[in-house]
Amino acid sequence: MTTTKVEHEVPGGAAWSLRVRPGREVRFSALGPGANCSLLLLTPDGDRLNVPDTLKAQMSARITPPMVLMSDRGVGLASVTGSSLDWHDAVCGHSTDRHVTERSSYQEHRNDRRISARAGLLSELRKRGFDRADLHATVNLFSKAAIDDAGRLSHVPKHCAADDWVALRTEVELVLVMSTAPHPLDPSWKPAGVRVAVTDAPPDEASRLFRPESGRALDAAAQALA
């Protein structure tokens, strides 16, 4: 039995961050239907999840197991070891204040006020010494934007049900920065919470064997600190 290192329920529409050692499983679970978790991965020395490099190296327009999430510096930061969903969006960015259309104020709404993913991510980034310059493309866990032949994108409602989950294995030390504000193409504001649980990662070779590119990204992770 593996012991739980950290477990936290991020309420819907909130932001959180945590620092995780290599070799951990980070499991995200939707606490209700329609959850979204806009996620950035960084290393303490400023390497960052690079979505275009991740997608093109693995010839994919979505994030799905057993892909490896790759960085600006060509390092496999984390492996997607499993998920109840076959599609996690990574091409739509995250919500900004402009998408959080119904204005709400702390004075009027207290802690039920609406906070965009951008505002939440920036707050968590800044606490850890990062800033606007570190805003890269997010992975939007639990969300899907459908793509047609002409390249038109449309949000797929009801893609995520309660208890849907996705698990990552950290390959290097990571800072995970996340917001549970709704997907930027989701017209409703019904954010569900997300449980984040960190445990020791079980052995798993699926990501290494997925494609030669995935294996080489994991080789780079093993050699990122000599």
Added chain:
Amino acid sequence: MTMTTVPSGDGHLALLPAGATLRITDLEGNQAADTLLYDAADLDNRYSAVDTVREQAAAYLTTGSALLSTDLDVLATITADTVGRHDTLGGACSQESNVIRYGLHTRHQHACRETFLRWGAPVGIGARQLTHNINFFMNVPLTEDGGLTFADGLSGPGQYVELTAAREVYVLISNCPQLNNPCNGWNPTPIGVTVS
């Protein structure tokens, strides 16, 4: 209005005043021009591929596409395009991503990120300021079932694209040196840059 020729594997940095137009010409055809834009008054308010794609609900860029920044400001608009569509989700090559894609023997080959860093440095564009770019003249179709492919370029000799600046912007270009895939037709060639 003179054309600057950017040799294969070289770069270019232009400071474009609001209202000015920059044309990139694919002189010999099938040549990727990796491009980034920055608000000259605020380098962190830079081109954002995902914000651009989402706000227009369109994965490809063409005439009429507004090139948005992280703050959702319009940095420039594509005002002419003889090709029809351009990629912005495939990223730029780097020595490190070449190792992932093609193997360790490509670690010391020339790559777009080297060019971006060299040409961006004089105005303060460093590694932290580099972001997901536009690949003019590149064709990277996404499929309904979630695939991504590198298809033959739609461009040919003399084809061009024009950007009109909505505010003062830096345009940082890497004339892609990639030799390991068909994005430059296996033979990188010069591009032309004209400001009017």
